[in-house]
Amino acid sequence: MSHLLWFHAPAADWFEALPLGNGHLGAKVYGGVADERIALNLDDVWSGDGPRSLEVADGPAVLADVRRSLLEDGDQLAATERTRSLQGPLVESYQPLADLVIRSGGTATAYRRTLDLSTGVVGVDYTVDGTRFRRETFVSAPDQVLAWTITADRPAAVSLGLCLESLHPVSVEVAEGTYGVVGRAPSDLTIEYRDRPDPIRYEEGRGIGFGVALRVVAQGGDVTTSPAGVAVRGADQLTVLVAAASTFAGWKVPPGRDLSAAFAKATATLDAVDVDKLRARHVEDHASLYDRASLELGPAVNLPTDERVRAVAAGGNDPDLVALAFNLGRYLLIASSRPGTQAANLQGIWNQDRRPMWASDWTNNINTQMNYWLADLTGLSECFDPLTDLLEGLAASGAETARILYDAPGWVSHHNADIWRATWPVGDGGDDPVWSMCATCGVWLTAHLMEHYRFGLDADFLRERAYPVIAGAAEFVLAMLVDDGEQLQFIPSTAPEHHFVLPSGEKASVDLTSTYDIWLIRELFANLIEAEGVLGLSSSLAERAAAARDRLPAIRVTPDGRLHEWPTDWQPSEPQHRHQSHLYGLYPGAEIDPLRTPEWAAAARTSLELRTDGAVNGGWTAAWLVALWARLFEPSRAVAAIQDYLSRLVSDNLMHRDGDIFQIDANLGMTGCIAELLLQSHTDVIRILPALPPEWPDGSFHGLRARGGLTFDITWRNSTLTQAAVHATHPGTHQIALPTETRTITLTPGQYLHLVTPT
Template identity: 45%
Template sequence: MTADRKKSWVMSYLKPASKWEEALPLGNGRMGAMVYGGIVKEEFQLNEDTLWSGFPRDSVQYNSLRYLNKSRALINEGKYKEAENLINTHMLGKDSEAYQPMGHLIMEQEGLVDVQDYRRELDLSTGISHTSFQSGDTRYIRESFISAVDQVMVVTLSAKGSAKINVKAMLESPHQPRISVKEDQTVVLKGRCPSHIESNYFRDHPQSILFEEGLGVGFELHIKAVAQGGTLSLTNNVLHVHDAESVTFYMTAVSEFEKFDVMPGSTGKDIDEVCSNVLRQAIRIGERACYDRHVKDHTELFGRVDLHLGSSTNSILPTDVRLKAYQDGEQDSELEALYFQYGRYLLMASSRPGTQAANLQGIWNNSMEPPWGSEYTTNINTEMNYWLAEIGNLSECHEPLFDLIENLSTTGRRTANVNYQARGWAAHHNVDIWGQSTPSGGDASWAFWPMGGVWLTSHLWEHYLFTGDNEFLKNKAYPVMMGAARFCLDWLVEGPEGYLVTNPSTSPENKFLTPEGEPCSVSMASTMDMTLIRELFTNCLEAISILGLDGDFGMEISAAYERLYPFKIGEHGQLQEWFRDFEESEPGHRHVSHLYGVYPGHEINRFETPELIQAASTSLKRRITNGGGHTGWSCAWLINLYARLLDGESAYQFVHTLLARSTHPNLFDDHPPFQIDGNFGGAAGIIEMLLQSHLNEIHLLPALPSEWSKTGYIKGVKARGGFIIDMEWEKAKPVTVCIISELGEQCNLRTNTPLVLEDGTAIGKWDSLTEQFTLQLDTTRGEKIKLMAQN
């Protein structure tokens, strides 16, 4: 039953995983598993995306509004530290809840002797995990996958030789499990998540887990075995398989979770019946059909994009050995391409239409108290998770984030009103499945930042730019964008020189030095705040024009836009991070929030703001010189920033750094510890080096490094405006380019070499300012246009 595997997209290992960060991930967006590939003992660590601690609660800070004007007055007086202390004491809230593991499927195989020729693999192109080894004259094979089509995990054990399969399987869970067996020999595990977890990765107070009777998310996990030959038996809720030629385990799980604002278990949802029906249907159609349906679904998404960055002699080595060689200085462009496709695989596996959005760990978590609660951190990490979605031709995998944003626009209305007496909606930096939109506990430097919702709305607009979906813009995106803009209009106050500013304001997680030399995070008009608001206002105005809506609201936004506090350049020639040219408390800080306008925004660009591009470049150099980019996700952000600065060599330096310094043996990003945002951000950065489309044109090979310049191709990536691009290059120049317009729009191209149509017609003109060729293509008929390098 093993599928044909393109070697480029297979991760392989010659020994079982000895720890979680060596296991291999499976997922269908809703259910996830980490496969260890053990020999005698095989382990699948399991997740389901609605298993979180807690339940819907009121988290608004009723006293916050009482201190808002006082904090503003202190900031206006330059008493920044006093304002910070006031916010920390009176305007923060409680931590969000934590994402939970579901449990484990354990298999223990008997009768193995003198095991040899072991291999475990994950085929990214099919989503199949494959473990095999030799014992005596028998080859044992285990294949597993999690189907999005049939909503089951399927694990098949087979033997080729004289020996048979003898294995026992059992379920475990940390959530007060109760295990029973149905008449049809289905094993059922029932559990309930904690009602609350008091946990914060950074703080010293004791962590506690609270189980309250009847509260928390209840769930069921069902598993059933179907054997070919041999017999099945059950002893103490353990499945025993005796002398089978092969056996297939079908497993599914469902929770009581219904919606972010509905008490779990309150609607009478029969999760036992749901699980039973799913298993019954999967078993009825059989292993082969489940396999075929899964592979068809998976390859339709994964196979849209292909990438080649050059050949590597190390491609025949196991993945962990290749990674170690790479860390020791050996080049491996095929490993870099594998890392890119792994990012796409992980997004497919952790975010599908109808599932929850990918959290800090995607969908994979083995701890009841995971780092940072494995929550949604919206001051960079959640957004970075989805930088890859549109350009990686996985637009539908973006949808769970839109659902999360819509939920936050509901809970955030109350936050905006009660906390700040503002219209619209607001969300802060920590979010959970219950839609917490209020400040968390902790310190103002991270907890007090009501711009999280503003940043998230950029994803709605980006989806529109890539798809041109006017119904999406009208019915889903614009109403949410408008709500966030209304909050900004009310949150802005008059500041220095009559400008509109945010006050209080922080630059996420960073601190400056006050005139008295004290580290402090609170002032007004951080560059990040003002950039986000300018971008949102611009997007709203464009949406209003497209949809022909809200003339009065558009005028209100336009009037405020003209008064927004502008960018400033500091004494070192750097882009200022705060409204004053404060000295930085930590010059090598991991966040580079003030550079948002370079990436993922585009307000700072080489055509319209060349002086700000230079200032941003200076800021970036200063940050890196002082140790910046030292975490996985921060390193990934630097790739994208340098790509936008058209500095391919520096961008590649951080591709290499991300893989060599911040990557686990299973290629998970190592923050440290594991966070998945580095995987997604790094993959997005690789595309950004090869193709950009944020300035109303498609720029080919804008930041191609010398390591990839000899020969390569990328196929199936998307550009804003609804274009799909295939491109091959040699000696750092495109040799063939194929473009399809899905929306029938005209295409503007920028390239470093003259291109001609298939009939030899030369097109394009030389731009002496940028030393590039620019050309317009008539792609309005939606046909594929092929271009070639001019001889």
Template identity: 70%
Template sequence: MSNELWFRTPAPDWFEALPIGNGHLGAKVFGRVPDERIALNLDDVWSGAGPRKLQVTDGPEVLADVRRLLLEEGDQYAATERTRALQGPLVESYQPLGDLLITSPGEAEDYRRSLDLRTGIVSVDYTRAGVRFHRESFVSTPDQVMVWTIEASEPGTIDLDLVLTSQHPVQVAGLGDTFTMVGHAPSDLTIEYRTSADPIRYEEGRGIGFGVALRAFATGGSVSVKDAGVRVRGADQLTVVLSAASTFAGWSVAPGSDPTAALREATALLDAADLDKLRERHLDDHTALYDRAELTLGTPVDLPTDERIRAVAAGGEDPDLSALIFAFGRYLLMASSRPGTQAANLQGIWNEDRRPMWASDWTNNINTQMNYWPADVTGLRECFDPFTSLMDGLAESGSETARVLYDAPGWVSHHNSDIWMASWPVGDGGDDPVWAMAATCGVWLSAHLMEHYRFHPDLEYLRDKAYPVLAGAAEFVLSMVVEDREGRLQFIPSTAPEHHFVLPSGQKASVDLTTTYDIWVLRELFGNVLQAEDALGLSSELAARIRAAGPRLPEISVAADGRMMEWPTDWQPSEPDHRHQSHLYGLYPGSEIDPARTPEWASAVRASLAVRTGGRPPGGWTSAWLIALWGRLFEPEKAAAVIRDYTSRLVSGNLLHRDGDIFQIDANFGLTAGIAELLIQSHTDVIRLLPSLPTAWADGSYRGLRARGGLTFDVSWSAGELTGATVTADQAGTFRISALGGKAVEVTLAAGQKRELTAEFGER
């Protein structure tokens, strides 16, 4: 299989630069020769000066008004507008850190730029004046530094200058053998979609401070460090080591005001780094994680990645490019989410703008969740840890939001969050409730903790991490449901995320009685709590309340034309081809809908998708969701068509999602998860191998894909027929497994057992 992205030219812009990172420190490498730029990010450098206090004083009264308007007056428009009074401050924005600029004389020939996904190393090779040069860049997780090296085929031919710059106010200095930069992020910033006469504000002593430290080590020649930068002359080879730190001390406290404290931390990382072992330690860490899973499709194509993309756009088939997209998503998650770091945000860890699109925040009505769809199924268990930590913060912050806004126990998280753990509806009254008023985002987020447990059955994790968060979400939901005239329990306020409906008056509204999306996630939450208690041997009063409330939730409704309804009334949608597929949650990422078990619901999903996909072409993360939905419906050709369309329209030459000037990384992660869904499914009582295999993928194999229950599978096929299937069990159990839609076989495994299954699937 291909594990490399490569190009014949440097990156023309930030989008096309190649990403490296360790979850904390990120970089985009342009690969320019005379004027190299490496754009830097640090996961905890955001705008803002500390946690904010929610100023809403009449939340319970507003909630009572909304309930009355819906239950008694049936006035969805007035209810929608009334929820604006629940909005708190807008989120702060993820920030760039700075740039490492490297200048050297002369133009390059015979140029090649590459990213080896398996090693996590960006390489640049070129010839200048008859001398061959080789550059490498990587960010080490074990040593928490970025490393840039250059070597030459002739001694004494490396001449260059290095300097650090930033969009933020900074001071640079040469301190002995170390070049340094200190500064701080804005103390307050106006989100990009709002206008302001002074949108980026810096205040002395407020805001997250940062320090960056750099050292250059040459063989031969000379290195001098001045306040103007680092000068290297006549070297045989050179290694540059860079580290960074911030004054962020946790979401609930104001950061330290002295960036020199961050600089001391960064310098200590340089002091601790063993120059001779940096590359080896990086490779050992990176390859051990990356090699857990592998996908091979068709025959590798030895062409530059951007040329392969253009060939697919012209109508060509390139199954190996789909495998490369799959691998790239895994690589990006490894680079932007590691134990101890912040969770991957809307752009992962890479951002060049002080006012990035949608704040480069955590958008919790699909995007944050999609970032972590591929983690467990593709063997990246550790990369899920930051999501668990994010949930801990949101649950703590959200308990105060639940109390202030709704006089409710438990915890709540709405549409947007940031490093200060905003959990309220954002907008200060000025944002549309269609996205701001999404009170079940925390419910959806919590489902991922239970899914993580299903892939990795660990009772300690379930007891200490997942269950408390699930229980808190359930406490909130049970306090929020109210009885309607028919005796059903309605969750109010409820929305179909980011989608308006049109009332007979022509007004657009978004808040209603319990939407289909909310029914799915509430039912899933209740089931998750009950399953967790069963696994933990608990029998709580909370579980008894759930058992009483669950059957009283509204039923899932199907419209007269066979579509799955989105709202409790079959309102006219403002956008029939809307990007969110939230009412289809029960199919994916939920598990209630299945063509084999619930054919009526599956038919309703198909009817809904016929409308949803009948208009404008989908965007990036919408495409990823569609791939997973078609996979669960056993429609591999429709899924493959979406992959081809996405590859043709919605990626940069480096495979990062790009829609015009918009970069969101969730599409990359979602593509990886969607591709996995075509190859293995384990959300029902049958584990399905190759359930939705496209005809263009007639030959291939995968290794290390995981199923719920703690199983790992290696599978191969040729001409669309199974040629090999092996399973390894984390723990003992009996499992039902099928291949290519054939008859399920029952397999009993001991803990740690590896078993060949190919012969058992002979009868189909």
């Protein structure tokens, strides 16, 4: 049952509701019978009224002060505090849209609620007064609508009422059988961790507007549309269609002011739907992505998902639940990131609050990146497109930020971004530099562009979209490097979100080049040089990058065998800190490898052991640990992190939950990191089952991808590889490390080669 979530009761709250989406329109389905609620989101409905200005008048002078404090005075605390003067406005917040509310009568029995990952359809089956009903909900990408259907096993049994509700001020629209609402998101909003007497502010004519349109197609019965909603009486069956549109017109300009235009666009979307073909078109589109890859582990378990989660929390081993979580991650990326949509944010496209945690923004010191670790690896290259769009916007916006703050060429992006493409350190002087002052977040993001090329080998993508962004980041970094007389330092530098403790007992976070930044800059320069090699270029920029790379601070190991986190082996403020940034070179980077760099790998292992000793992990941290242990060939430690995650950090529907916090990076990241146990291709040798957990003696996967345009199908029984095949999209010669031998193979485009055949 690794493609089906199912339950005997409706969702108790928003966290447990089942997710649907097409990248643009998102929905959480509760599955109630007498009172159903489907929470709606639209990916481009955010607070704010257009791009803001960065009002920092003396950025270069502040930067000079920071560098002087570090290089001449050795005063990390003064440097940390001085960087507050570089902070710009806080980010705006992703918003809920509206709720579709459906009310009907009766008490349900024989209830079953399902989410079929393979079709993207939520089903609710139940009996009321002897009549069997089935409801289905899906969100179509081809037709850009939410569809809700209900059928019954006797005629004239469907009677119900529908309406739309919103946390935002809305007005009702009724015209020619279409019911809907129009409204605006807040024009200004204070992020949830800041206090203000009026944190949510609506202003007439300002803010992103939206229109939501609803239409009912019924067989039999009577349908009445009024300002109160839609009433259906005595129908045999019906289909409810919902479409939505916003007045967002791009990150560079204020949103449109005409709410009627948004409603008209939503109505036109409804007009274009062929109801008879709607479900088939949706399933075909969804399956074209979902069916490319899957994971099966152990025997199928046919129990309700919530019961299985509780069993694992009680100490049980359920490999099939791990496979279900893996496949759910792929499903969620399909639902939250499609070509032409916004990139998946901190909550994907699902959010119930006007002031969500951390603004439900793009948090770019790991969380945004983690959302996309699985994309190419699990065959969802199209779902990567919105991340490229985001980076291109950040590069354009970040060029102005680099000029204003640092008098530097190229572009920069710091810790947080929103739909208006904020790229500066946020906080207006009031946020802690430990997270705000992270000037290499854009550098990390560019690594994804090069990785995307390595998986798909699309030279046009590399030339037209990836290379300009990578080159711009390199220009910025080169301009920021300072010669301290011995080596080149990137200043200011931090280890994301982690303070160090000074001898005085005070905490600071800004220093000379952190190990995290060394890894990122080394990788950036290497990627630039590799890209130019592929494209037949030979620029002075790449020559300067190569020379600078050789003069960066060395990766250092402490006397007790750990990797340095900062240039001085400061006391960490949190020895079990959630970020493992100094281990970037192990994962998602590729410089640390137990077989190629054993000393670095040993230091990474020691660092990781100390970091995790007694730690209570959060969701995305658990996912990262899985990949780090996988790269160190420590499968049982990776499985322990997965078991802990499934025991404490998910709702009954396997969506991440830590108290009242939901972050989709945990779900998406866990899928990408589980794959590292089964297939690795970050070195010049592709490793099959490199860290197979003994807890998963039987299993298979199909469609996992390796760099170089390769796709693998693998089966194992009793922890022994029994079947292996590879498909190539491009010509090439590859080294393949099987569990018992290493082979060199040469493949042609379209070739499907059996490496191990069943006996």
